[in-house]
Amino acid sequence: MKKTISFITAVASLLACCNITAFAENTQTPANVDEAVYAQLMKHKFLYDLDSDGVITDAELAQTEYLSIDLDGISDLSWLKKLTSCNDISFSNGNITDFSILKELPTLKYMDMRNVPITDISFMKDLHLESCCLYEMDQITPEQRAxxxxxxxxxxxxxxxxxxxxxxxxxxxxxxxxxxxxxxxxxxxxxxxxxxxxxxxxxxxxxxxxxxxxxxxxxxxxxxxxxKAPQAYDPALHDTGIDNFEVEYSHFYNYDAEDGRLGNVALLNGILYSIRGSEVKVLETDVADYEYFSKRTYNNDYNRADMVLKKDGTLLVNGEPVTDIKVKSMRNGYYLGENGNIYTLVPKGDGFITTTVATDSKGWIDGCEPFYVSDNGHIKYYSTKIIGDGRVNVYTGSTYIGEPSDACCVGSNCYVINGRTLYEIRYSDTLTKNVIAEDVVSVRASDDGLYAEYTKADGTVEKIAGKNVYNTHPERALGIYNGVFYIHQYQYRGIREDDAVFNYFIQNDDKTMSLAFLGDWCGLTNVESEVCCTYDEAMGHGFVYFLRTDGSIWKYDLDAKQWQEAVAGTSPIVIPQEDQPVRGDVNADGKFNIADAVLLRQWLNSSYDAFIPNIKAGDLCEDNRLDEADLEIMEKELIKAR
Missing domain, CATH: 2.60.40.1080 (Immunoglobulin-like)
Incomplete structure (x- = not known):
């Protein structure tokens, strides 16, 4: 032993004298796993060798979030406990049947297995997986899976x-x-x-x-x-109505440069409003129509335009008027001049120029794109293809169908009647044209937009099954209209993505709206339509907006739980709360005790069955989120109360 120590001392002295640094001090130690495991990891080292030095270490395995491993030739899985940050694992093949080590992976959420010869999957009960797929493993019965x-x-x-x-x-x-x-x-x-x-x-x-x-x-x-839902809020209606209403995205009028997201604008009764956070602002008055339009440029970027058609025929593109053209109507970046010509916006540089598409137009066929009636009484179609910066090729063609006496659109299909023949026409890259029926006098789209129906001369009514129909609403079978809001900023506050996406429901009969969000409920009567949802960064509050049947827009503050008539600008109306929550009572049993702390800890650990009915009661830090800080305060208060 003394000789060994003397030798080591001598070598160390020699290295010091020669100003040579010991190689071992700068060399990373490979992860302590079987050679077969390490060899597989090295095949995909771009996933595991985080510093790209050619060595996968235990520290790097501890940071790994995803692992895919073929178990052929591997008999030991104890090394898996090194993967303390792993949330997604894929196994295949091999002979291993004991996977209980997975219980020691605290962040594991997703697992796939392919052709793994296990016959018992009961260990999964304790894994709290969000997703698991078993491929080529028919030995696991439906009963075992259940x-x-x-x-x-x-x-x-x-x-x-x-x-x-x-x-x-x-x-x-x-x-x-x-x-x-x-x-x-x-x-x-x-x-x-x-x-x-x-x-x-x-x-x-x-x-x-x-x-x-x-x-x-x-x-x-x-x-x-x-x-049982509480009573919906029921403010008095004004003696007004809805003339026109639409909601669109906006790049010019309402773009969040910091967040990189388009904002919302709403056109209501001739006034264009921007809606951002808690603010509703008038942008333009005497507006007939609004459209947000984006078009791919010649270099494959996108140019964007906010198109505002004023009632006097002036068209504003990103706030600038299109000169020398009075416009009757517009759709999808095309617009129809009072002179009968059809024009379109063509990307040039960072903006747009106007190009003439057709000069032989008598007008569009309402709702049917891209068809118009020509001067000679035929239905024609048009399209454009960009060939350079500010330059397009324009194509027009005839359907050889005469001017329609009636027409409607369902999805991307247009139904037109010429004489008494009903045609179905559609144009994308090519024209498709079919005769549907003869002796037809009228055609219309169904109220739900799912099909067309036509009436024959003898009074019989027939339906045409919808094709290329999108945004259908099967929930109308229950007499409701359902929509979805998503406020992504709530995820920054520790709220799950599934909870940041939430639904609202409008009854068809009495127009009452119901909405549930994070265990809270709100309702409003006489709702005609949703408007949008937003988030006010300065306040840290989310808002949802609705249009009522009298043409007023109301907003609901999801954090303060209050309604306000946004367009009219009345004072905020606070909904009285029937019962103030007991501080810390997250399980909503009317008292604060150790059971609340246990539930909160389970919820923070993403336990599958941890549901918190009273989020607000647990926000002891009053920062609009639940986290470990709230649990720490809760535990301290429980100790003091002993």
Whole structure:
């Protein structure tokens, strides 16, 4: 031993005298894993060798978020516990059957297995996976898969909807059925679905059950609770109405350069408003139409235009008037002059110039693109193709159909009647034309826009199945209109993406709107349509806007829980809260105790069954989010109260 120490001392002295640094001090140590594992990691070192020095270390494995490994020739998985940041793993092949080590991966959310010879997947119960796919593993039965699934017991406000959350997703393609359709039903009006992410709508307050089944065999039964919704806010209506209304994106009038997102503008009764955060601002008056238009340039960038058509025929493109042309109407970057000519905007530099598309036009066919009636009484079509900066080739062609007596549009199909023949026409790259029926006197689109219907001379009415129809709303079977808001800024506050995306529902009969967001509910009567959602960065509050049947626009502050008539500019109206939440009472049982701290910790750890009904009560830091700081205060207060 002494000789060994003396030798080491001598070598160290020699290195010091020669000003040579020991190589071991600067060399990274490869990760302590089996050679077969390390060899596979090196094949995909761009994923794991984070500093690109040719060595994968234990420290780099600890930062790895994704792992894909073929288990052939590998017999030990104990090294997996090094992957403390990994949230996505893919396994294939091999002979390993014990995967209990995965319980030591705190961030694991997604897992795939392909041709892995396990026969027992019960270990998955403790993994809290969000998604798991098993490929080429028919030895795992549907019953085994169902055993490891976790299902929620949804609580839904009456008049709103929610999903039955299942974890892990994708493990089993099951069917869902609901026992009592008078209490809850799917948005299409049925009580069964094979699509597991379908929304369940709260029809009326009460309780019912749902059943999970596979191949006709029931595997699981859970509860659905529909809560009685509070009274919707019902301010008096003005003695006014809606002349015209539309909502569009805006680049020129309302662009958030810091966030890189387009804002919203709304045209209502001849006034164009911008809507940003809590502010509604008048942009232009005497407006007949508005359109946001973007077009790919010759160098494959995009130029963008806010097109405002004034009632006097003046067209503003990004605030600048188009001179020498009085405009009757516009659509998709094309506009029809009072002289009958059709024009379009062509990208040039950072802006646009005007190019003539057709000079033989008598006018557009309402709603049918890209068709117009020519001077000689034929239906023609047009298109353009950019060939240079500010230059396009213009194409026009005839359908050889005479001027229509009636027409309508469904999806991208145009239905026109010439004489008494009904044609279906469509143009994209080529023209398609079909005769639908003879002896037809009128044609119209259905109220829901899903099909066309025509009336024959003898009075019979026939339907045409819709083709190329988008944005359909099957929820109308329940007598509701459903839409979705998404406020991405809430995710910066620690809110899940699924919760930053939320639905609103408008009853067709009485126009009452219901909306649920993070456990809270709000409602408004006499709602004609949604307008938009926004976020006020200065306030740190989210807002949703709705148009009422009297032509007023109302906004709801999701954080302050108050309504305000935005366009009229009245004082904020605060909705009185029936019960003030007990501080810290996140489980909403009316008291603050250790159960609330346990629930909050489970929720922060993303436990699959941790649902917090009272978010606000847990925000002890009063910073509009729930995090470890709130839990720390909660635990301290509980200790003091002992």
């Amino acid at each position: 055993e490891v699934l976790h299902f929620t017991a949804p609580e839904i406000w009456e008049g709103t909807a929610a999903r039955i959350e299942c974890q892990p997703r994708n493990l089993l393609d099951y069917d869902i059925s609901i026992a009592d359709k008078d209490t809850a039903a799917f948005l299409n009006g049925t009580t069964s679905a094979s699509y597991v992410y379908d929304y369940i709508y709260g029809v009326s307050a009460g309780k019912t059950t749902y059943t999970i089944s596979y191949g006709g065999k029931d595997l699981y039964t859970g509860d659905i609770t529909v809560k």
